[in-house]
Every structure is written in structure tokens, then in C-alpha cells.
Amino acid sequence: MREYGQRISEILNQAEPYHAAFYAAKTFDGPSLYFHRRALEDDADFAHRLELIYATLAAWGMHRMGRGGSKMLPFDEFQRSLMPLKGLISEVARIKAGEIGANDWIKMEALFRGIKVMKSRTSIVGNSKVMAHLLPSIVPPIDREYTLRFLVGNTNIVNDLNKEWQLMREIISGFFIPVSVNPVFQLAAKEWMADHLAFPWDTSIPKIIDNLIIGARRLSWPATGGTRRLEIAFCPAEGQTTDMAQTPKEEQRTPNAAFMKPVQPDDKLALIVGEKPLPRTELTKKLWAYIRKNGLQDAKKKTQINADENLKAVFNGKKQVSMFEMTKLVSGHLKK
Numbered sequence: 001m002r003e004y005g006q007r008i009s010e011i012l013n014q015a016e017p018y019h020a021a022f023y024a025a026k027t028f029d030g031p032s033l034y035f036h037r038r039a040l041e042d043d044a045d046f047a048h049r050l051e052l053i054y055a056t057l058a059a060w061g062m063h064r065m066g067r068g069g070s071k072m073l074p075f076d077e078f079q080r081s082l083m084p085l086k087g088l089i090s091e092v093a094r095i096k097a098g099e100i101g102a103n104d105w106i107k108m109e110a111l112f113r114g115i116k117v118m119k120s121r122t123s124i125v126g127n128s129k130v131m132a133h134l135l136p137s138i139v140p141p142i143d144r145e146y147t148l149r150f151l152v153g154n155t156n157i158v159n160d161l162n163k164e165w166q167l168m169r170e171i172i173s174g175f176f177i178p179v180s181v182n183p184v185f186q187l188a189a190k191e192w193m194a195d196h197l198a199f200p201w202d203t204s205i206p207k208i209i210d211n212l213i214i215g216a217r218r219l220s221w222p223a224t225g226g227t228r229r230l231e232i233a234f235c236p237a238e239g240q241t242t243d244m245a246q247t248p249k250e251e252q253r254t255p256n257a258a259f260m261k262p263v264q265p266d267d268k269l270a271l272i273v274g275e276k277p278l279p280r281t282e283l284t285k286k287l288w289a290y291i292r293k294n295g296l297q298d299a300k301k302k303t304q305i306n307a308d309e310n311l312k313a314v315f316n317g318k319k320q321v322s323m324f325e326m327t328k329l330v331s332g333h334l335k336k
Helices: 005-013 015-025 031-039 046-059 075-092 102-114 124-134 144-151 161-180 183-194 205-218 267-273 280-293 309-314 323-331
Strands: 262-265 304-306 320-322
Touching: 005 015, 005 161, 005 205, 005 323, 015 183, 015 205, 015 323, 031 046, 046 075, 046 124, 075 102, 102 124, 102 161, 124 161, 144 161, 144 205, 161 183, 161 205, 183 205, 183 323, 262 267, 262 280, 267 280, 267 309, 304 323, 320 323
Parallel strands: none
Antiparallel strands: 304 320
């Protein structure tokens, strides 16, 4: 199984600029947005909802006119494949992202295998986009150019249903869920989803993460190779400290060694967390203890941190920064 720790850190630490880049690009609107939002409406009956999902995929470019390009199956075939799975979909829709068990994965796999939407032998792209509308709190839309290039480093897909399901499960469990359960990210996502006029594509947490991946590509950040500086994950929940690569219960892994290795605060940061070397997780815990003790988390906008004199020195003179920006600024005060 691939390790996504570095990509998890990148998405969480760069969430705000990637989010801004996605909306600044203004690439996706019109029918692609309209049918996407309509397909997520709970009040639509199941048959009509399938029509809306089918229309969404067509608007998203899954059916190309002419001889070349991707092609979708006729709607009747798509509908026939999913109508018998209505009960299964209702069961899986109750699952929470951070609590997926072995039986839940079996049910999701059955749904994945049951969907018939594309004419080609490749299933993961079309099926994930269908499931992203049937199970929006769990499944992201996966595509070649954004998801696979960002996470895998290429756009290659082996046309084998077993391997495609394993890849999709790996992407969800290894990347999307660890990002989605991060408490800092959840705060930001909640604010973005509440402002649907400004951020109409922020329809679910997996879709927000998908938007961030698109934003990363829009900023032309390298999709492969290179080494990014691992930064600290800041967790605002009381008594909770989480590194960026935290994995949910079912597939808990050994903590990333980069986060356990002691780091040396500089003189400015030492006034907050002490002058002795300490692991990044312990540094995170002490930083948040300081913020809570001094009441520096903004009362109205929880993702903002108000600086006192000590933090202002760490924030390069800024009076207020977001949690995501704080991550980058604090990492700049670790001696190399």
C-alpha cells in the first residue's frame, strides 16, 4: 500500500491557498455545477436521482461526442445496474468516514462492482463519480488528471475491476479519510460548506479535498518527485494532538518517524514551547496549550489565531493568522 503522508501534510498545510486557487480558476460552472448540486438533493426520488447523476457525469465530460473520447452506457443500462442496489446504498450511506469497518468495505465494494456506467473497461473514474453522489460523505470523485496524478504520480489505470477497487479503497482509506478526520480541516470545511454562495462546489468534505487537489494542480505545484518540508499539524481539540498523517481506527499505522524526531525551536518559538528539542507532536501539544491558556483562538472564527507579543514574533509580525498559515510560520522557527 502506498504511503500518502507527505501528500496529506501538503493538502492540510496548503489548504487555504489551494482552496483559493480552485475558486480563482473559475473552470467549472454551468451544467457541471447545477447537476452536481441537484444530484445531491435528498428529496429527489431514487430513479430521478439516478437521472441527475447521469446528467452530472455527462456535464463533467464523461461522454464525448463523436468517435473518440470516453463514452457512457445508455441511461437504461446504468439505471438497471443500480435499482437493485437501492437498499445497499441506503445502508452504506449511514457509514461515517472515520469509522469504516471491514463489513462496510465489503458493502462498498459490492456497490462499486455493481455500477455499470462507462462503455470502456476502465471503471474507477466513472464508478467513483457515481458513488461520490450516492455516498458524498465517504467517496470522492476520482479522475486521472487531478486525483491520480497528484497522489500516484501518473494517470495510468490497469483495466482490472479487482485492481481498480483496491486502488480506490487505498486512495480513500490512505488519503481522503486521514485528511477528512483532521480536526483543523473539519473546522475550515464546515465554514466553507456553510457559505454555499461563495463556495458552491464545497458540497461535502471529500469534494472539498478533491477541490484542493484541483487547486494544487492549478497552482502548478509538482505532482511527482521532489521533497517537501514536513510541517506540523495543529489540532485544536482539547487534549488531542494529531500528526498530519493520522490514519483512522481500522488501519492505524506506526507514526511517521519524521514527526517523532526531535526538532529544535529557535529563540522566538522557545518562549512558547521551551528551548529543549522535542518531537513535533509534543511541540504541537505545547503550542495549543499556550493558545488555550491565553485565550488566543478567535471566539467567532475558530480557524483564526490572535497573536499576543510572543506569537506575533513567531507570526512574523502578523496580529492574526489562520491555523493553516500558522503551520507554515511555526515550521519556519525550527532550527535546521
